[in-house]
Amino acid sequence: APCPRLPVACARRSLPVICRTRHRNLSSEHRKRQAKRISPKQSPLNMAFQPPGEEKNEAPDSTSDSTLHNRQNTLSGTILETDVTSKTGQIGANNYEIEEAGGGEELPNVRPEDLIGMIKNAQKNILLLNQARVRALEDADKLLAEKESLQAEINVLEMKLAETDAQLKVAAQEKVNVELLEDQIERLKRRMVLRDTREGGTDVNTSESPLGAELNALREENMVLKDDIQTLKSKLTAVRETEERVGILEKERSTLEVSFRELESKFAISQDDVMKLVPLQSECKALWEKVGNLQTFLDNLTKQAEQAASVLQQNHELQKKVEKLEASLEAINESKLQLEKSEYIDELLQQKVKTLEEHLQISDQEMHSLIELYQESVKEFQDALNKLKEESERRSLELDSNDMPGEFWSQLLLTVDGWFLEKKISSNDAKLLREMVWKRDSQIRDAYLACKGMGEREIVAKFLKLTLHGTSPGLHIVHIAAEMAPVAKVGGLGDVVSGLCKALQRKGHLVEIVVPKYDCMNCELITDLKVLDVVVQSYFDGQQFNNKIWVGTVEGLPVYFIEPHHPARFFLRGQYYGEHDDFKRFSFFSRAALELVYQAGKKPDIIHCHDWQTAFVAPLYWDIYATRGFDSARICFTCHNFEYQGTAPASELASCGLDVDHLNRPDRMQDRSAHDRINTVKGAIVYSNIVTTVSPTYAQEVRSAEGGRGLNDTLKFHARKFVGILNGIDTDTWNPSSDSFIRVQYNADDLQGKAANKDAVRKHMNLSTKDASQPLVGCITRLVPQKGVHLIRHAIYKTLELGGQFVLLGSSPVPYIQREFEGIANHFQSNPHVRLLLKYDDALSHLIYAASDLFVIPSIFEPCGLTQMIAMRYGSVPIVRKTGGLNDSVFDIDDKTIPVQFRNGFTFVKPDEQALSSAMERAFKYYNQNPEIWQQLVQKVMRMDFSWDSSAAQYEELYEMSVARARASARA
Numbered sequence: 001a002p003c004p005r006l007p008v009a010c011a012r013r014s015l016p017v018i019c020r021t022r023h024r025n026l027s028s029e030h031r032k033r034q035a036k037r038i039s040p041k042q043s044p045l046n047m048a049f050q051p052p053g054e055e056k057n058e059a060p061d062s063t064s065d066s067t068l069h070n071r072q073n074t075l076s077g078t079i080l081e082t083d084v085t086s087k088t089g090q091i092g093a094n095n096y097e098i099e100e101a102g103g104g105e106e107l108p109n110v111r112p113e114d115l116i117g118m119i120k121n122a123q124k125n126i127l128l129l130n131q132a133r134v135r136a137l138e139d140a141d142k143l144l145a146e147k148e149s150l151q152a153e154i155n156v157l158e159m160k161l162a163e164t165d166a167q168l169k170v171a172a173q174e175k176v177n178v179e180l181l182e183d184q185i186e187r188l189k190r191r192m193v194l195r196d197t198r199e200g201g202t203d204v205n206t207s208e209s210p211l212g213a214e215l216n217a218l219r220e221e222n223m224v225l226k227d228d229i230q231t232l233k234s235k236l237t238a239v240r241e242t243e244e245r246v247g248i249l250e251k252e253r254s255t256l257e258v259s260f261r262e263l264e265s266k267f268a269i270s271q272d273d274v275m276k277l278v279p280l281q282s283e284c285k286a287l288w289e290k291v292g293n294l295q296t297f298l299d300n301l302t303k304q305a306e307q308a309a310s311v312l313q314q315n316h317e318l319q320k321k322v323e324k325l326e327a328s329l330e331a332i333n334e335s336k337l338q339l340e341k342s343e344y345i346d347e348l349l350q351q352k353v354k355t356l357e358e359h360l361q362i363s364d365q366e367m368h369s370l371i372e373l374y375q376e377s378v379k380e381f382q383d384a385l386n387k388l389k390e391e392s393e394r395r396s397l398e399l400d401s402n403d404m405p406g407e408f409w410s411q412l413l414l415t416v417d418g419w420f421l422e423k424k425i426s427s428n429d430a431k432l433l434r435e436m437v438w439k440r441d442s443q444i445r446d447a448y449l450a451c452k453g454m455g456e457r458e459i460v461a462k463f464l465k466l467t468l469h470g471t472s473p474g475l476h477i478v479h480i481a482a483e484m485a486p487v488a489k490v491g492g493l494g495d496v497v498s499g500l501c502k503a504l505q506r507k508g509h510l511v512e513i514v515v516p517k518y519d520c521m522n523c524e525l526i527t528d529l530k531v532l533d534v535v536v537q538s539y540f541d542g543q544q545f546n547n548k549i550w551v552g553t554v555e556g557l558p559v560y561f562i563e564p565h566h567p568a569r570f571f572l573r574g575q576y577y578g579e580h581d582d583f584k585r586f587s588f589f590s591r592a593a594l595e596l597v598y599q600a601g602k603k604p605d606i607i608h609c610h611d612w613q614t615a616f617v618a619p620l621y622w623d624i625y626a627t628r629g630f631d632s633a634r635i636c637f638t639c640h641n642f643e644y645q646g647t648a649p650a651s652e653l654a655s656c657g658l659d660v661d662h663l664n665r666p667d668r669m670q671d672r673s674a675h676d677r678i679n680t681v682k683g684a685i686v687y688s689n690i691v692t693t694v695s696p697t698y699a700q701e702v703r704s705a706e707g708g709r710g711l712n713d714t715l716k717f718h719a720r721k722f723v724g725i726l727n728g729i730d731t732d733t734w735n736p737s738s739d740s741f742i743r744v745q746y747n748a749d750d751l752q753g754k755a756a757n758k759d760a761v762r763k764h765m766n767l768s769t770k771d772a773s774q775p776l777v778g779c780i781t782r783l784v785p786q787k788g789v790h791l792i793r794h795a796i797y798k799t800l801e802l803g804g805q806f807v808l809l810g811s812s813p814v815p816y817i818q819r820e821f822e823g824i825a826n827h828f829q830s831n832p833h834v835r836l837l838l839k840y841d842d843a844l845s846h847l848i849y850a851a852s853d854l855f856v857i858p859s860i861f862e863p864c865g866l867t868q869m870i871a872m873r874y875g876s877v878p879i880v881r882k883t884g885g886l887n888d889s890v891f892d893i894d895d896k897t898i899p900v901q902f903r904n905g906f907t908f909v910k911p912d913e914q915a916l917s918s919a920m921e922r923a924f925k926y927y928n929q930n931p932e933i934w935q936q937l938v939q940k941v942m943r944m945d946f947s948w949d950s951s952a953a954q955y956e957e958l959y960e961m962s963v964a965r966a967r968a969s970a971r972a
């Protein structure tokens, strides 16, 4: 209500004062809170990381605080709108993701890298929000400071206004006094005028009259009054001045009021702003909540990331451990293999020890019996000596025993003939005994003399003992070759040399082998390798060269290794074949090998040479050595592949000492291609006593113009000495029940190990192991056109089409083929069903034979082929093209013309993709249709006999016949 004592204008003015007072209170309240908020303990930055809940706890009230809070939020909101609009958008997007991802307690199906990305985004957003909040707080502070300075101004103005009010009050009072005084003066003036007129002519200045006295008093009073008036006038002037000042102040006041109103409107606007802050505050609150959520989610994520990192770390460690374990497992496996090997060796040694003990026992017994015999014979000897003494005494009178009469020998001859006619002895024994009589052999004479007084049966037995000594224990056979498995093997030739020699040795023949001493051969497989303290000189290019001779045994076979001391370092080239001077290298070796046998004084029955590399031996032997009396031997030549004939300019033949003019003739060594080229294989065919090739079918094929490659006529001409004998395989080397290269040994009665090997190979080669029954097709070969490389490539794709897996082990001396297969290998590098290993690896070949279910050999021509036999020995069913030795060893499952017991694989005739495909389809069908029938087929092929026994017997027969013919013709 307006103040009753003040004028209306003043009362009107008092309202804003009350409002101002309320504002002042509010403002001081703000100041307090502001001081509280911006305490030194809480820097804006600290606050930025403070969750909104905590801020609420600190200021549980109220409007004013929330106003401030709103203002801050408004500011930060503004900043967000202007500065961080895009970021808030991002935050929103992340919130969405986070809500989705963080919906559950568990780590969503998010990759750790994504999680880390999200965490980083959230951290960035939080940082941005905090920065915005700090800026908002700074702005709010500025605004408050502004507001406070305005308030201070208002206060000063209010004080000035109050002062002016008070002065106005005083001025008004004085004005009233002045007005009263003016009235009094006016009244006095009027009284004085009245008195003057009433008294007229009276000397008023006289003091003696009472009027004069009163007049004087009045004059004095008037004077005082005049003074008073003067004072009042000066006071009035001061009042007027004051009034003027008041007017100025009034003006000032109105200006101040105007500015105050402006300030109030500004304040109202800022209040509005503050009101606007409310939704922003809630937004900010929501943002804070989101920030809080983000923070917790971030914490969770961090924890999860930490967990993931620790899991990763653990995984890493585990991986390392697994790797270590795998390495140690491999080492264990290796040592297990070693152990198994050594166990096997132990077993063998124990068996040997046992046999030796048995032998020892037997020999002990034999020794005893021999001692007994010896004692008896000593006794007999002494008896005989005595008898002889007696007889010599008696005969001293008659004839000298060395000088038996012809009558004695004739008598003996007749006795032998009589026994033969009476069928008491065989014609052979009769022949031998007759020869002894004929030679007047002292043994037969002594035996006859010692038989005096004995019965006829006893005498016959004694004579037959003599014939036993006369029979040979076997043939002496020397093989000269460029390869020998496993120390120096490139392909089938090495296998054949070792396998055949072992089989011949088992048959009781004396077998020796001569091969070059290559620097790249596997010497670890040679037992007791040593160099002899002898140098064998051999002729080459017009001079003699020294050869070092090494000896050692390879799988029980005695082997000579020749190391030429020739500047061309013939066998120190890091590879077996493929050198520019192969013709020279092997002609040198052939000559040196013969020289060794000759200089060693050996008198072999058979010298067996193989392929073009040692084909020189045949003409060398007959043209050079036989003429020197080194002629005990028959020469056998085996051609393992007529594709390689060892042709060269005729002049090169002279290097090893052969007579070019003598040999460069169409019926001898001249090649069909040119008059000045010689052909070593042709020379061997012409100059050998026995010529063989490695399968009957191939022997037929090479008689044709296509198969013979220019030698068909020569072969036909020498048809009587040419024969095809199917190779065997070395069943000791290739034996799944004792093979130390494979993971688990197995046999036809227990095929579990085969599955284990398949699994091991698949893992080793990183092939899929999901389906154990998925058929594995193997192929181990030299990659040369003869092997049908385009069909091998087709077989890979066909296998994939039929749902199988394919493993190829092979290498090629032909660069374009090697490149092509490298391309295929790269193409299938990460395919889980195909692996191509383009190298030579003997150990791996054993594993692949053991692991595969099917084995593909699509050769264009194949003299014999060993891989189909080895594959069958390991239970892998062959798919082959019907050619050469494949035709002699693989018989189609569906071929009704073949007895069931011989059917063992899948064959096709035409060398094209269609024919191969259909054979493969049939094989896969059999494999997939009935596992039991398939297993029976596997067992059947494993039990088939591909050993050297029967093939070696055929060679033995050929050798013996040849030796017999030679002896017969020698006698004739």
Ligand SMILES: Nc1ncnc2c1ncn2[C@@H]1O[C@H](COP(=O)(O)OP(=O)(O)O)[C@@H](O)[C@H]1O
Binding pocket: 490, 491, 492, 493, 495, 780, 781, 782, 809, 810, 811, 839, 840, 841, 842, 845, 864, 865, 866, 867, 868, 870
């Ligand atoms: N890349 C290779 N790694 C290991 N052994 C191989 C490889 N290629 C072929 N072989 C072996 O070589 C012999 C091949 O003999 P064969 O089938 O007669 O063919 P060829 O004598 O024409 O090469 C088999 O013992 C086979 O296991």
